[in-house]
Amino acid sequence: MQNPHYYHSHDLARFPEVGKNRPELAQKFFDWYGAVFADGALSAREKSLIALAVAHAVQCPYCIDAYSKDALEKGSDLDQMTEAVHVAAAIRGGASLVHGVQMRNHVDKVGM
Amino acid sequence: MSTKTPPSLLSRRSPLASPATQLETLRRLKLPREFDMALQEAGLHPLRPTRLDIFQMNLGKMCNQTCRHCHVDAGPDRREVMSRETMEQCLAALAKTAIPTVDLTGGAPEMNPHFRWLVEEVRRLGRHVMDRCNLTILETAPHADLPEFLARHRVEVVCSLPHYRALNTDKQRGEGVYEKSIRALKRLNALGYGDGQSGLRLVLVTNPVGAFLPGSQGSLEAEWKRELLRNHGIRFDALFALTNMPISRFLEWLEQSGNLEMYLERLVTAFNPAAARGVMCRNTLSVGWDGQLHDCDFNQMLELPVEASAPRHIRDFDLAKLDARTIVTDRHCFGCTAGAGSSCGGATT
Numbered sequence: 001m002q003n004p005h006y007y008h009s010h011d012l013a014r015f016p017e018v019g020k021n022r023p024e025l026a027q028k029f030f031d032w033y034g035a036v037f038a039d040g041a042l043s044a045r046e047k048s049l050i051a052l053a054v055a056h057a058v059q060c061p062y063c064i065d066a067y068s069k070d071a072l073e074k075g076s077d078l079d080q081m082t083e084a085v086h087v088a089a090a091i092r093g094g095a096s097l098v099h100g101v102q103m104r105n106h107v108d109k110v111g112m
Numbered sequence: 113m114s115t116k117t118p119p120s121l122l123s124r125r126s127p128l129a130s131p132a133t134q135l136e137t138l139r140r141l142k143l144p145r146e147f148d149m150a151l152q153e154a155g156l157h158p159l160r161p162t163r164l165d166i167f168q169m170n171l172g173k174m175c176n177q178t179c180r181h182c183h184v185d186a187g188p189d190r191r192e193v194m195s196r197e198t199m200e201q202c203l204a205a206l207a208k209t210a211i212p213t214v215d216l217t218g219g220a221p222e223m224n225p226h227f228r229w230l231v232e233e234v235r236r237l238g239r240h241v242m243d244r245c246n247l248t249i250l251e252t253a254p255h256a257d258l259p260e261f262l263a264r265h266r267v268e269v270v271c272s273l274p275h276y277r278a279l280n281t282d283k284q285r286g287e288g289v290y291e292k293s294i295r296a297l298k299r300l301n302a303l304g305y306g307d308g309q310s311g312l313r314l315v316l317v318t319n320p321v322g323a324f325l326p327g328s329q330g331s332l333e334a335e336w337k338r339e340l341l342r343n344h345g346i347r348f349d350a351l352f353a354l355t356n357m358p359i360s361r362f363l364e365w366l367e368q369s370g371n372l373e374m375y376l377e378r379l380v381t382a383f384n385p386a387a388a389r390g391v392m393c394r395n396t397l398s399v400g401w402d403g404q405l406h407d408c409d410f411n412q413m414l415e416l417p418v419e420a421s422a423p424r425h426i427r428d429f430d431l432a433k434l435d436a437r438t439i440v441t442d443r444h445c446f447g448c449t450a451g452a453g454s455s456c457g458g459a460t461t
Contacts, residue, residue, distance in 0.1 A: 044331045072320065074327040075335055077280045 012062045045074040052081060053088035115282040117180045120187035121361060128364050129185060131415040137363060138443040141373055143380050147445045154385035159394070159439040164431065166396040167239075168215040168456065169194065169202055170412060171224040173401065177246055179272075179285045181319055181362040183413055186219040193219075196226045198403040198426065203233050205429035215396070215456065217244040217409060222255055235265050242268045244317075244456075246285075247293040250300075259296075263303040268313040270352070271297070276339045280321040297346045306348040314348045317458075319356050323371035325382060325451045326353035329459040352458030355379075357410050357447040379446035387453025390460030393439045399426050407439045409456065410447070416440050 019026030055063030151157035172193030175186035278290035304310030333351035406412035453460030
């Protein structure tokens, strides 16, 4: 097989190619994306940390590469970035665990 | 990465202590284009001065720190310092002009034994003085009263502090530097520096702690002002976000960490014509510790003198000839033209 992996780091730079078909849709996405990350009520640095955390939650290797670099460029340090990843992990872990209540409801209903 | 910084390239007898080896290392890389080509496309070739606004004097390579990214390869082992005679030649040149600002840099410029005399003389000429201060020098015994001296002479203090938290500051500048820097900033604040009203201007300078470009200067400044005030009660006037120049000790780190090619490519692809128009070599003259003239502090460290048609030593200063010169460039210049641009005065756009 020529290309045995699904993910390649060099593909990140090819992201704009998704606009080759229906470019007007891609343009709307990239314009909106740019606006989302501009300084606003949240700083660009805070938004970059949120993006880094979400990248871990959705486990997107492209996003993790991109926002590890972006967070550093925006002025975050490794302590702050690590805390952001823990936030993502805590929500993921908590989301699983809170479903334990659903499990308990079911057991309460059918169990003796 | 540890927070213990290595000694100077010179003291380790590293081949990269030689400016020629640094230039060869950069010239060996395969890059998408040369700096001259980028200037041509931006309509800026050949690069010429605009108006000389800043007279930058490098008072020597001696420093109490050995920062990991230092483009000067400064350190406690360096003995090159500007003599009083060279300073007198600088003052004579200044007196013949109306150049408004004198920018004192090093090493730690304050370690030059004639530093205070020079500041007094430049102020006597009515020029604005900037001191590029590493902050920790203010915490050493021989310089304990320096903040008061600087305030008395209305010197603008431009301080290096790579991050508003300890982790990255100590990684780049050495163990314990953050704590001492915060103490020094508080002392400067107590004298009125950074309060926005006293006229005592306090500027912080940040460089990325790694192989990436600095973020938006305006955004970083807002963040830094908030965090330094919240965590330490510290105020300052402005933040300059500078790109690390791929020469000297930062070049060594780039090579050793396997980031050299990627970093240079990043600088080349991020070439910004608007940033190139505002680079410091167009309005600054850089005088070396030995009186040699250069287009900027980086060219000085690479031992690239101003072009031969212009005077090459401060004793031969001739403003008209310097104004007519072409600026000497090479591959390292991509460091000043990437992204928002970078010069001793921060972003250039």
